[in-house]
Amino acid sequence: MSATANPLSAKLTKLLSSSLDDQKLRTSLTALSEFYTVNAVNARHNLRGDIERRGTEVNYLLLQELEKVNNQFLELEAEMNAMNLLCQEMQDRLDTASDKTITLLGQADALREQSNLCEVRQTILEAFLERFTLSESEITILCSTAMDVTPAFFEALEHLEEIHADCNALLITEHQRAGLEIMESMRTYRNISYEKLFRWMQTECRAMSRPDGMIEVRQVTKKAMQALKQDDQFFRSILEELVHVRRNVILRAFIDALTRGGPGGTPRPIELHAHDPLRYIGDMLAWIHQTAASEREFLESLLDNERRNRGRGQAEVKVTKASSLRLVESEETDAEVVASLMDKNLEGTARPLKSRVEQVLVSQANAITAFKISNLIRFYTSTIEKALGTEASLSKTLREISDSSMQVFYEAIGKQSADLLRRPEYPAQDLGPTFAVKEAVSQLKEIMKSFDTSFVQADEGNKDFEPILNSVVDPLFQMCEISAAQQSVFNRAVYMMNCLHYVQSALVYPFTKHKTQDLERQIQEYIDVIVEEQHTALLKQSGIAYLIQALETKDEVTPLSTLPNMDATSVSGVLSNIDHFLGSVHLDLTSRLSKIVSSRLAKTVSSKNVKMFVSAYRQLCEAIEHPLNKYEFPATILVRTADEVEMLLVED
Incomplete structure (x- = not known):
């Protein structure tokens, strides 16, 4: 018999193929364990009957419960029918009442519309009165003189x-x-x-x-x-x-x-x-x-x-409310x-301010004090003008007394200048700045210091101080020129340069920059005068002055050697003394320039003199060596070459 025809084999196969994880199987086994407690032969034979009996009992219990539910539904149905009857009765009554009150409802609607319209009109009227009329309290507040402004x-x-x-x-x-x-x-x-x-x-x-x-x-x-x-x-x-x-x-x-x-x-x-x-x-x-x-x-x-x-930064006209106060x-x-x-x-x-300031100015003869007063007034004038404006009466008054104070200052300076020019102080033996110059410079320093701390100066090269500086310095130099008129050209130039340098050394502020440059230009002019005088003296001292003059005055065609006293022997005799001159020239220069106060200026003059002398000597050497001038054996005439002279002078 085949395995498929064998019932036992089929059951075993089905049993073995069942999965223990099946939820239905596990539920069934759990329910079975409740009444199948003994694994006996008799119990196994009656297992089907027991299961069928238990199913019948369960179905019977279910029928009993369903009968209870059915009875409850029947009771509910009876109550619903009673309620439907009551509702129908009430609907009939409402229909009757509605028919009777339809006229009353129409009248009520009409009255309601009229009421709403009245309310709208009342609201509009209240808004109009609020917007276009004042309240009694507001009228009292505005018009009653008995009430204070609050x-x-x-x-x-x-x-x-x-x-x-x-x-x-x-x-x-x-x-x-x-x-x-x-x-x-x-x-x-x-x-x-x-x-x-x-x-x-x-x-x-x-x-x-x-x-x-x-x-x-x-x-x-x-x-x-x-x-x-x-x-x-x-x-x-x-x-x-x-x-x-x-x-x-x-x-x-x-x-x-x-x-x-x-x-x-x-x-x-x-x-x-x-x-x-x-x-x-x-x-x-x-x-x-x-x-x-x-x-x-x-x-x-x-x-x-x-x-x-x-x-x-906001608009100049601002709107807050719809009123002219906006x-x-x-x-x-x-x-x-x-x-x-x-x-x-x-x-x-x-x-009262002007009268008192003018009283002070009238009695004021000191130039420095007058200038300090002027600076003080100018400072407050500038400050107060920022607060009041330039056209204010007080601003105009302050400008007037500021101008008056400056006028007093200029008058004091003018009087001092007139005294200097009327009684000039003559240079001393050392040609240094005189006492009058030193006193004027000391006064100028006080004036510059006051101006520097006055809070009214502008930028560098301040134009405000330039006329003040000129009013002090220019008459001073005029006095110096008058007092040095009787001096020699060299001494006058040294004296003027010393005075100029003394004044220039005091001008240390930014607002004196232009005047410092102008004084430097004048100093250079006097340096040129001193250098020229020194150059003439050095040429005479060295003995070549006549030779240089002959060289500079002859025409281009005439040989230099044909001029009087310009033959080779005469020229050689003059140049033979050049070494003696070179040995003493620096001592002589130092002695002549010792009256120059500034060592820097003295060194500048000395350096320029050396350069000018070397240039003149080089020009003479080139002329002697030039074939046009017909000097035979020029090397025997020139004791020193121009380069040697330059080297000796520069080294010394």
Whole structure:
């Protein structure tokens, strides 16, 4: 029998091919283990019956449970039917009620529409009244003289301006009459409000009487000034009132500072230092400068100019709300107003300052002090002009007294120069700078030092100092030329060069660069004169002066040897003494140039003399060696060649 026909074999094959990981198999075995607990023959024979019996019991239990569910569904069905009956009854009642109330609903809808329309109209009316009318409290705040100006006043005023501006929109609609009526009423309120604000601000201005300028400006005062800008007439009147108060206060404070000093005598009165011109004038100018700075800070705070400075770079006209208050003046406009106010407020100090400075200048004869005073005034003039502008009265006064101080300085210098020219001091034996020159240079050093520390100089080659330098130096050199007129050419040149060098050595500042160059050019001119004189003397000392003169004056055709005293024997006799000259020439040069103060200049003169002598001797040697001049055996005539002479002179 084949394996496929054998049932046992088939079962074994199926059993062996089953996988123990099969979930169904494992579940079946688990269920089997619950009642198949004994592996006996009887139990194995009854296994099928037991399984079928257990299946029947399970199905019976399932039927019992399903019967319970069915009974519950039947109960639910009965309840649903009862509910459907009730709902149908209610629907019938609602249909009856709807038919009866349809007219009432239509009336209710109509009333609802009318109510909504009334609400819209009420909203529009309230918005119109809020936008185009002032409240009773706002009218009271703006118009009542019994109420003070507070931030609420400016809120109401801004609302008024908004209404006035918004009325322009009404004029281009069909509501022109309403717009005109509202504008007229707002104009009335506006006039009353600005009149009240103007009167209040007048009182505030009269209270700004502290002399130090450091007045704490309240925010409400700043807003008042900004608001008054909208009315040019009121704004100008307030500025005039402010100028009247502040000018008198500052003038009184200046006079007190001069005569009485500060509170309790500290600081002391400025006029106590009238004996010291620099300190006296400096204290007055410093007080005015400090007051100008304090006044600017006060005015900028009053006009709220700091806020505009922070807004630099933004549009000059800014829009905040739909009112005329939205116009904000540009920074330039505010700066001009501040500068104008400062000019008028400080104007009163100009006259007492000018009279006192002029009194000091009239009694001032010292040129150095006059120059220091002028520098001091120029510094404060430049500083105050930056704060007030060049056209301010105080700025003009400062320029006038600055010019007066410079005039006093030039007059003092002119008087000194006239004294020098009237009584010139003659050169000493050593031809060095005289006492008058040294004294003038010492004074010039003081003037240059003062100018260097005056904070008013410009760049290098400063043109401001050039006329001052010329007024001191030029008369000095004129005196030197007059005093040296009786000297020899050589001594006059040495003396003038020494004086020029002495003055030049003092010009060590950048702003004297041009004059230093001019003096250097003049020194070179006198060096040329000295070198020329020395050259003539050296030629005579060496004995070749006649030979050089003959060489330079003869024509090009005539031989040099045919001229009188220019034959070979005569020339040889002259040149035979050249070694003696070369041995003593440096000693002679040192002796003659010892009166030159500067060793650098003396060395320059000596070097040029050597070069000129060597050049002349070389020219003579070349002429003797030239066949045209018909000297036989020129080598026997020339004791020293030009190169040898140059080497000996340079080595020495």
